Amino acid sequence: MAAMVLLVQAVSAKAQPESFADLADKVSTSVVNITTSTVVAQGTGPGPMVPEGSPFEDFFREFQDRNRENGDRPRRSSALGSGFVISEDGYIVTNNHVIESADEIIIEFFEGAELEAKVIGTDPNTDIALLKVEADAPLDFVNFGDSDTARMGDWVMAMGNPLGQGFSVSAGIVSQRGRALSGAYDDYIQTDAAINRGNSGGPLFNMAGEVIGVNTAILSPNGGSIGIGFSMASNVVTKVVDQLKEFGETRRGWLGVRIQDVTEDVAEAIGLEEVAGALVTDVPDGPAKDAGMKSGDVIMSFDGQDVKDTRGLVRQVGNTSVGKAVRVVVFREGKTQTLKVTLGRREEAEGAVPAAMPGDKPDEKAPVEKEVLGMKLSPLTDELREQLDLDGKAEGLVVRDLGEMSEAYEKGLRAGDLITEAGQQKVKTAADLEARIADAKEAGRKSLLLLVRRAGDPRFVALSLE
Structure with a gap:
């Protein structure tokens, strides 16, 4: 039994690094603090309210006069963040939100030297920015690792400038991979290594000293670290950085x-x-x-x-x-x-809105409602087109009403929706829809796929036929 206890202790000791000191020494000269400065116009704002005849009235009047003289004078606002050097010729990676709108970007190195940086390119979609400094000598740099090889439970180390305290190290594990926050290209590594404000843009290292993530965000009710931090995966970052370096922008x-x-x-x-x-x-x-x-x-x-x-x-x-x-x-x-x-x-495609293509209006007919699949439906008429703000080429069945206990309501259909296809075939009348239902039942289907449009946005909904 004693031998087994010793074996368990030995395995446990092997799983935990004795120290992160060697790793920190290895990579620290490649991690940087970033200070940004932005010119902000300063308005006068409301003046202090004092009662008329107050002994402080003259004092505050003089104070306001001085403020008016200097009220339009701009002031500088500063912000702090982190980053890391990825090449000996001075390319630096950080978060876009660290340097966004900055007029001046100062890079502070571990040994204390400072250099001004210029922005090569940014990508708000992944919150990544690429900077460049001109140094007299080659700079120490770190390499990216393969974030896809990181496993839940692996040790990781974060470096940065938390809360403006200067170069700091925190350690933890990979809590999970593949997290999404709000972006279409999100692929975050979740970690419990302490990440706070100022850590943004700093590196998340694996135990080989490779960058597998860029520290970007935290989940916190109070603004401080509670052990839920997010680092954009390096396999996303490297593609963005390569494009920013080559083109100064992303090309997806x-x-x-x-x-x-x-x-x-x-x-x-x-x-x-x-x-x-x-x-x-x-x-x-x-x-x-x-x-x-x-x-x-x-x-x-x-x-x-x-x-x-x-x-x-x-x-x-x-x-x-x-x-x-x-x-x-x-x-x-x-x-x-x-x-x-x-x-x-x-x-190039984003923001391009295709022009509406008006068509000939069909002869107006009184809408004939029919209940199918728990919905009251009617063919599309000119009056309904106008009410629903549809163009002349729109075709389909309009949902006039449906019960709140119906499956259609439960799956998100609402009055005013336009059903344009059923069973991947166009429908214009209730008879068309009933024919598609019959076809689906004959084919042994238990449900029917509908293409529904609302305010022009399409989505598919499957409704049960049983």
Whole structure:
């Protein structure tokens, strides 16, 4: 028994590093403190209120007069952050929010030297910025590691400038990987290594001294570390840094589709054996449309890699070079089909709004309501088009009413929604919808897939036929 206890203790001791001192010594000269300065216009603001006739009235009047004389004079606002050197010629990585809007960026090195930095490029989507300093001698630098090899429970060490205290080290473990906060390209490593304000932009090291993350955010009710910190994974950062270094901006691939996750009921409705892939809800003008992709396709594979869900596809596409021709495997009408798509550039496509294409208005007919699948539906008329702010080419069935206890309501349908497809075929009348229901039942389906549009935004909903 005593031997077993000693063995357990030996294994435990081996699992825990005796010290992080050697690692800190190895990388500390490559970690930097960042001080930014921004010119802020200073307004006079409201003056102090004193009673008329007060003995302090003359004093405060003189105080206000002095403020008015200097009121428009700008003042400087400072902020602190962290970063790390990635090349001997002076490239430095930090967070975009550390240097955003800064007029002056001062880099302080571990030995105390200071240099002014210029911004090479920024990426607000991943909160990464690339800076450059000009030094008289080659700088110590650190290398990026492969964040995909980091495992939950691995030891990590963070370095930075927490709360302006200067160079500091904290250690912990990888709490989890693949965390998303709010961005489309989020891939955060969660760690319990202490991260506070001022640590932003600093490196998260593995035990080999490689950077596997850029410390970016914390989850905290009080603004201080509670052991839930987030570092943008290095495999995301390296791609961004390479593009910023080459182009001064990001150049992400663009497929040109709107997508949603495949759920169990959607998979059953379209005959998909596995709940995976990205369901295409709309295909506006762009690369995917040019390649023949259609609404209702499920993207199963992109450029040789399986697509697990929409988030994974967005990252895969964004990490692919603009102009590259890729093979995209889609599931359509019970079988797979391969399309060849030449990717566009995401940054050029963002903000581009396609012009509405007005069409000839059909003859006005009184809407005839019919209840199907727990919804009161009617064909689209000119009056309904105007009420729902739809263009002349819009077609489908309008949801006029539905019960709050219905499955359709539970799955998010509301009065005013427009059903444009059922079973991946267009529907204009209740008879069309009933025919699609009959087809689905004949094929042994337990549910029917509807394409629903609200304020122009499409999404698929599967409703039970039982």
